[in-house]
Amino acid sequence: MMRMKAALVLGVASSLVAACGSSEPEPVVEQIVIRAPGEPAANAARKAATMEAGKVDLVALGERAFAQCAGCHVAEKGARGMAGPNLHGVVGRKAAALDDFGYSNALKSSGITWDIAALDRFLANPAGYVEGTSMVAGAVGDGETRAAIVAYLASTSE
Amino acid sequence: MNDMTPEKKPSKLAKWSRRGFIGAGVLAGGGLLIGIAVRPGNPIGALAPKVAGGDGEQLVNSWVKIDTDNIITAIVPHCEMGQGAHSALAQMLADELDADWSKIRVMQAPTDGSYVVSDTARAFVAPFTLNAADWLEPTWDGLFTQVARLADALITGGSSSIRTTGQGQMRVAGAAARQMLVGAAADAWGVPAGEITTANSTLTHAATGKTATYAEFASAAAEQPMDQTPTLKTPDQYRLIGTSAARTDIPAKVDGTARFGIDAEPEGLALSYAASVRPPVPGTRVASMDAEAAKGMNGVLQILNMGDFVSVVADSYWQAQQALNRVKVTWTQSDSAIKTTQDQFAAYARAIDEAGADGGEKAAGKGDFADAFAKSATTIEAEYKAPYLAHAPMEPINCTAHVADGKCDVWTSTQVPLMVRSALAEATGIAKDDITVHHPFLGGSFGRRLEAVYAVMAARIAQATGYPVKSIWSREEDTQKALYRPAELSRFKAGLDEAGALIAYDNIFTHRNDPAEASVPGIYAIPNTQVRVAAAPRHLPFAAWRSVDHSQHGWFIESFIDEAAHAAGADPYEYRLAMLKDAPRHAAVLDKVAEISEWSAPRAEGIGKGIAIVESFGTIVAQVHEVDMSAGKPRLVNAWAVCDAGYVVNPDGFANQIEGGIVFGLTAAMYGELDLVDGAIKQSNFHDYKMLRVDETPAITVEIINSGTVPIGGAGEPGLPPAAPAVTNAIFAATGKRLRQLPIAKQFA
Secondary structure (H helix, E strand, O other): OHHHHHHHHHHHHHHHHHHHHHOOOOOOOEEEEOOOOOOOOHHHHHHHHHHHOOOOOHHHHHHHHHHHOOOOOOOOOOOOOOOOOOOOOOOOOEOOOOOOOOOOHHHHOOOOEOOHHHHHHHHHOHHHHOOOOOOOOOOOOOHHHHHHHHHHHHHOOO | OOOOOOOOOOOHHHHHHHHHHHOOOEOHHHOOEOOOOOOOOOHHHHHHHHHOOOOOEEEEEOOEEEEOOOOEEEEEOOOOOOOOHHHHHHHHHHHHHOOOHHHEEEEEOOOOHHHOOHHHHHHHHOOOOOOHHHHHOOOHHHHHHHHHHHOOOOOOOOOOHHHHHHHHHHHHHHHHHHHHHHHHHHHHHOOOHHHEEEEOOEEEEOOOOEEEEHHHHHHHHHOOOOOOOOOOOOHHHOOOOOOOOOOOOHHHHHHOOOOEHHHOOOOOOOOEEEEEEOOOOOOOOEEEEEOHHHHOOOOEEEEEEOOOOEEEEEOOHHHHHHHHHHOEEEEOOOOOOOOOHHHHHHHHHHHHHHHOOOOOEEEEEEOOHHHHHHOOOEEEEEEEEEOEEOOOOOOOOEEEEEEEOOEEEEEEOOOOHHHHHHHHHHHHOOOHHHEEEEOOEOOOOOOOOOOOHHHHHHHHHHHHHOOOEEEEOOHHHHHHOOOEEOOEEEEEEEEEOOOOOEEEEEEEEOOOOOOHHHHOOOOOOOOEEEEEEOOOOOOOOEOOOOOOHHHHHHHHHHHHHHHHHHHOOOOHHHHHHHOOOOOHHHHHHHHHHHHHOOOOOOOOOOEEEEEEEEEEOOEEEEEEEEEEOOOOOOEEEEEEEEEEOOOOOOHHHHHHHHHHHHHHHHHHHHHOOEOEEOOEEOOOOOOOOOOOOHHHOOEEEEEEEOOOOOOOOOOOOOOOOOHHHHHHHHHHHHHOOOOOEOOOHHHHO
């Protein structure tokens, strides 16, 4: 009796396997190809072009450099904050101004309004400028990179 | 109704094991091809090139090879996920082979049907302790998951590697190989085989002074007849089995050369990286994808709407994930009525309410519950709730795939390589023979990698792009979009006689997966019992999670038994012991844990000790946990575990597994919980799905009893089930507060 039932189950197993072979692979709904692996990146090309023209596109450079901030921040209109607040339109804004983000008390009571100079100083050494900020990582030591990031952030205010 | 006491004699199916190894055979339905001798002229010799690389290597049989350096390689059909199975299996082979342990290497068996682990498959279908038919019929989820696996049974799970492959295959392979080597030497030296002794991978004929390494006779041995049932050693003859031989995987794990799935960097392949997002609510799909914001981002190569998920492929994983974060995806609506945790438990409660006093499916039982309950002097009732849990293995879910020229190669951490292969065949339309699943070490699994979805995703992405891609899931994806240990609700009703003895026991809950005996209080002598299942919808998909049903029912049953002891005014240890009078092994384990934990010693103020005993996967484990409640919240101080697995192959490795099971169980008991909000999982990462930290972990003492009982039991899971009830029983002992929900920590926050 027991053996019969076990055999029955094995029979089901083999029919399931048979059924598996007959289904068609699911088609791709949408495939957006930006470039092939190894092909130079479009924005790298853009950077090369601007350098060639003899003037640096600070905003474009800053947008690229913002990648180092993107682990915690977005700078996109309406996007939800992550570990850090959304920085879209931050220039000209009062510190700790977004309702949907839990700022540190230090930042809330700082009285800062973010202009280019304040952002530059804060990014150079966040805790040095606002003691008690929860931004404990992400200082941008390189002045040129910092300027580019701030320029990019400023561009999102326009 | 069937008697609930686990059957001690092996089922008829257990007879398959020995013949299953060397005999070539096919089981009913054609699903299982079992252990095959690989030797010159054997039609299955095609296996040889897959495991023997060079001319200097001679395959003695498909589980062991010996090369010209006298290095012996055990070909192990189970994955290594930290549990030490590779090493312990090699240890079993090496002992029977009289091999030099320092010259033993371990090789992962190729993903080939010839390596299906028939005994493991059988163990999943028919656990050693239970009648197969009794087990199969009532377990709907169990049935289908088992059936699916059966067809592709190159699997690691169920705490089974040692007790199935080790006992039934590695030892037999070692013994057969030794006999063939001895036979070859006897022929060459012209002496009787019986006069040749073996030790340390060397053959010796004392009378003539002849001696040779195994390597010297490896070729000739392959021409020798192969004994179908070689004589195995008795425990008094063991040299390696029963010792804590150093694990073969330690050096690579210490010096960093060990390769895990996520380390895959196949030679000659330039990898691109994929990050993916799957629907937050089970059963839903992609409704729309807006990728504009991601198109210009650094490193992005492709953005894919695959219908059931969205992926970004980029030069690096980080770039892919950053770009994916900017892709706006909307999802179809779920028709599930369950949106929240409350909905889930309400659905369970409704099903149980509807089943009434004696409805639902009768899963097990004996005697006449209703009659005994009516005659009881005291009655008690309790309801317990266990939450959904994730596996949260430390190595992120990943798979590297290359699909080109009608072939598919994947590199991934998996417990089920053959099942992965079948799923890939189905998803890509590529024939199984053209699919190779490379499966290196697993960085933890606990049941998480018993499915194939992540490998299929990687292959589909690689097929769409046409180039090799490493797909990695974010921690958030793994926490929220996987398969889960089910939430469960369990109600008990019991009657005690005048003396306080448990004479009537009723338990009803909503799902029975496996092992089926997990929900049966079979170790205790309770005369009238009924175990019932009232099927109820479950919002999240099911996964086997370390110890499976024992993870919930171990806590349910051992909590309720504790409540019965309290109602009887009895000591929880003595109350259990009284019900184990017909179970001497269990009684011995319980006695021992009471002894080493100084159960009878007085407790300091605020200190509670709790006891629990669960038999799972063939191993009996009793635990006492000591909890300090003096600060108003639990601090885990000490844990004592006593285990009887029959015979332990590697005591250190076994203790490691019991300790790991305890820590995993305590993590879940203290913190583990997934909440449903709008049909999706709320928790996302380790900040809100916490692991037990080192400073929160109790001191753990593990003692092993080798009772000699066969078949032997497992190690990977049995340490877990008693941990949670022993802690909640300890909290009750210290405070009088009975916890009927998990996790613990938030109830004292």
